[in-house]
Each structure stands twice: as C-alpha cells, then as structure tokens.
C-alpha cells in the first residue's frame with residue numbers, strides 16, 4: 001500500500017526502482033555476506049539462499065544487521081584494519097531495513113543473481129598430508145560445549161615447511177571452531193595417555209603455547225605468503241583443538257587437517273605473547289580491568305593479532321605506544337564473545353619500531369547480570385585454564401627485519417615476558433609454564449642475586465638492574 005502511495009507521488013520509474021526487492025537488492029548482499037555460513041550443512045541454524053528462506057525472516061534479518069550482530073565481526077572499525085572484514089555498509093543495512101519494512105518483496109525473477117558456488121573439498125588445493133581423526137568423536141545432543149584436543153603424531157624424520165593448513169570439519173552442525181598448536185616436547189601425547197585425545201579448554205593444556213593455525217566458520221584456510229612457511233621441526237607433534245557445540249541430537253564428528261608443504265622460509269618471523277596471570281576478579285564485580293604489556297625489542301611489522309580470554313571478558317583493547325609518542329590502535333573488541341574468537345590479520349603490516357610498548361587492557365564482568373557468566377551466583381575468579389577461570393592473553397605474530405634475527409628475537413621476547421612476570425607476579429616462585437625448567441633455575445639464582453635487601457621480591461629498581469643485565473646478554 002505504502003509503496004503504491006510512493007509510486008503515485010513520485011510517478012517515475014526511478015521511484016519504482018527505489019523499493020528494494022530480494023532479487024535486485026537483497027540477494028547480492030546475502031550471497032556475499034551471509035551465505036558462507038547460512039547455507040545447508042553450514043554452521044548457521046538456517047539457510048538464506050532462497051527468497052522463501054530470507055522473506056520469512058525479513059524482520060529478524062533487519063534487526064540483527066541493524067544491531068551488527070550479523071554478520072559476526074567483533075573488531076571495532078577504526079581500531080586496526082583487517083583482511084576479510086565481515087561488515088555491512090550503512091547503506092546495505094538501510095536497504096535491508098527498507099526491504100523488510102516494505103513487504104519483503106521478491107522482485108523480477110530475471111534479476112535474481114546466481115547463488116554462490118562453494119568449492120567442495122579442499123579449498124587450498126590437494127594436501128600433501130592429511131590427518132583425519134582416528135575414530136569418530138561422539139557428542140551427546142545436549143549438555144555443555146566440549147573442547148577436545150586431538151594429538152596429530154607427525155612422526156617426522158626431518159623438518160617440514162608448511163605452506164597451508166586447512167581444517168575440514170567432519171560435521172559442521174557441531175564443530176564450532178578449531179585451533180592447531182605445535183608441541184615439540186611430546187606433552188600432548190602424555191596428556192592423551194592411552195588414547196589419542198583429551199579434554200582441554202582455552203589452551204592445549206601445556207606450555208609454552210604455540211598456535212600455528214586456526215579455523216572458524218566462514219573462514220578460509222591459513223595460507224602462508226611465499227617465504228613465510230611454518231616450520232614444523234622433526235619430533236614435533238601437532239595438536240588439533242576442536243570446540244564442539246551440541247546440536248540438539250547426538251552427532252559424530254571425524255574432522256581432518258590437510259597440509260601443503262613448501263620451501264624453507266626466508267622471512268624472519270616471531271611471536272609476541274602478551275599475558276597476565278594477575279587476575280583476581282571479586283564475585284559481583286562488573287568492571288574489573290586487567291592491564292599488561294610488552295616492549296618490542298627489535299623493529300618488527302605486526303601481521304596478525306589473536307586476543308583471547310574466557311566467558312567473563314567483555315572488552316579488549318590493544319594499543320601500540322610507539323617510541324615517538326604516537327599511538328597505533330591494534331584492535332578493540334567491545335563485546336567479546338568466546339564463541340567468536342579468532343585470528344585477525346592486518347590488512348597492511350603494522351610497523352612497530354624497537355621500543356614500542358604494546359599495551360593490553362581487558363575488562364571483565366563478573367556480575368550475575370552477565371548472561372555468559374558460567375557461575376550462578378558469581379564466585380571470585382582467578383587466572384586459570386578452566387571454563388570457570390579467566391585469562392588475559394594476546395598473540396601478536398610479527399615479521400622481523402631478517403631471518404637471521406629470529407633466534408635473538410626469541411631470546412629477547414622471552415626476557416620481556418620474564419620482565420612482565422617479575423613486575424606483576426604475586427609470588428616470584430610461581431613460574432608460568434612459558435618459563436622452562438632450565439630457565440627457572442637460572443632465574444631463581446638471578447632473582448636472589450639482584451634482590452639486594454633479600455626480601456624475596458624485586459622492587460622496580462632491582463628489576464630494572466636485573467633486566468638491563470639480561471638484555472645486554474641477549475643481544
């Protein structure tokens with residue numbers, strides 16, 4: 001009706017065009033931005049490929065796009081710019097609203113775009129090696145989400161260089177996301193005991209954590225640019241962590257991981273691990289902040305960032321404070337959702353000169369008003385690996401000036417990690433798993449040497465003297 005009035009008023013063809021239709025306006029948006037997940041067999045609860053599918057949910061689609069709840073994309077615009085950003089433009093959102101408000105019309109069938117074609121099978125090409133879960137993993141229809149770590153015994157007799165990791169969910173109805181870690185020390189085999197998998201939440205259950213690839217619905221395979229292949233050394237196992245979400249009925253999964261091998265990397269890479277274990281959130285506190293940071297020891301370019309916390313975290317902000325006083329925003333997530341975590345690859349590498357301080361600030365809501373709070377009533381929450389614990393972590397993947405810098409960078413960044421530990425730890429003997437047993441012994445000795453007043457703690461001055469000494473040796 002309203003449309004007829006509009007037509008009558010304007011009386012032109014242009015006005016007729018202005019009433020959006022599925023075929024002319026909406027299908028292209030849905031095919032481009034929603035179909036990766038909203039198609040049969042994919043993670044979303046319904047398909048949005050046909051007019052009927054979309055029209056009966058027109059109002060709901062208008063609401064979730066207006067709220068920017070869909071497509072799921074957590075990074076705030078203006079704070080870091082990323083590859084494969086999943087955001088509708090304001091104009092697209094307005095068009096959907098207009099369509100829903102005007103009777104969600106189908107329009108001229110001749111204008112209907114061809115539905116997108118999705119490559120079945122391996123997206124990055126035929127893998128050189130495929131690992132498939134040895135047995136089907138069975139998930140009951142209801143109950144809590146499960147996090148399962150599957151050991152991938154690589155049994156390598158020489159180092160390999162992985163160009164692409166491609167995770168293929170066996171059963172998309174229950175596989176929510178997957179992360180691949182590397183395990184050089186056989187820790188995962190031990191955790192798996194006689195089987196080949198074990199329960200794990202957050203991390204793989206051992207340290208130091210080294211994440212090599214990740215997959216989330218709607219994502220593409222991790223393909224390394226030439227020269228940046230991932231080295232998997234002889235003796236290393238991979239660990240595939242899968243997050244399962246029950247679908248309402250009992251289901252099985254047998255997922256696979258494919259790898260394509262390439263040449264030895266020629267570009268220096270490093271991983272900056274930012275982590276705080278000084279987390280003590282009182283029950284009921286709805287605005288608990290955790291801050292930590294790390295100083296970048298060489299000129300680097302940041303390639304990707306992966307923020308990580310559990311259910312209570314609400315807000316995550318990571319900024320780089322450059323030596324010239326300027327600030328580069330790396331990422332800001334205002335409504336963290338554990339279920340939509342992932343790696344964010346910068347659209348352009350972000351230059352972080354030596355001396356840049358990367359600062360992380362996460363905020364947690366441990367009140368009963370937080371629907372994601374796993375404890376009712378709320379309880380005091382501390383650092384830990386369980387669902388009911390919290391974490392404040394970010395992985396920053398960086399490119400170094402040259403491959404020859406890798407070893408020095410690894411040592412230097414390890415020291416920066418120790419510096420943060422010394423500055424924040426409640427107990428200097430409670431070492432995080434990232435500090436190896438050998439390093440612990442040396443560190444204990446160094447702490448006792450530099451603790452001039454022998455109070456078992458290092459004040460800022462003592463810590464600085466110790467760090468200057470260690471940094472000079474790590475050049």
Ligand code: HEC
Nearest residue numbers: 033034036037043044045060061064065070071072217218
């Ligand atoms: C990356 C995967 C993905 C993409 C892309 C995506 N969705 Fe979704 N969508 C989901 C999942 C999964 C759910 C189920 C709810 C959840 O897990 O958050 C969902 C739920 C919904 C719902 C139901 C919300 C509710 O309140 O129950 C609507 C409507 C919706 N999506 C519309 C869209 C539209 C429109 C687009 C594109 C503009 C889109 N989605 C893009 C994965 C996706």
